[in-house]
Amino acid sequence: MKLFYSLFFIMVISIPLFLGINTRQSNKCGEIRINIKMLEKHQENSVEKNKIVAAEIADLMAVERLENVARNNLGLRKMRPEETRLIILGGGKGHDL
Secondary structure: OHHHHHHHHHHHHHHHHHHHHHHHHHHHHHHHHHHHHHHHHHHHHHHHHHHHHHHHHHHHOOHHHHHHHHHHHOOOOOOOHHHOOOOOOOOOOOOOO
16 A cells, blocks of 8 residues: 555656646747747848849959949050060079070
8 A cells, every 4th residue: 555655646746747847848849949930030031131242242243344443433444465565584493484
């Protein structure tokens, strides 16, 4: 009979304990799901921003735009062949041409 009461006491104590642990784990799971959804949304926003930035960089690096800025804003122009010179620097060990 003493064994019966001991087992009954252990069951009475352990059932609420297990229910409490289960509730805590469920709450933790819910919090983790919310965090995952927030991180997924943040990732989507970051991917969209990266696409916009990549498109802006492509526009800024376009050859036509760079030539336009060089000519109109900086006053540069392409050199004619007769304006170019070849300069050969020699000297030093291992730099023989």
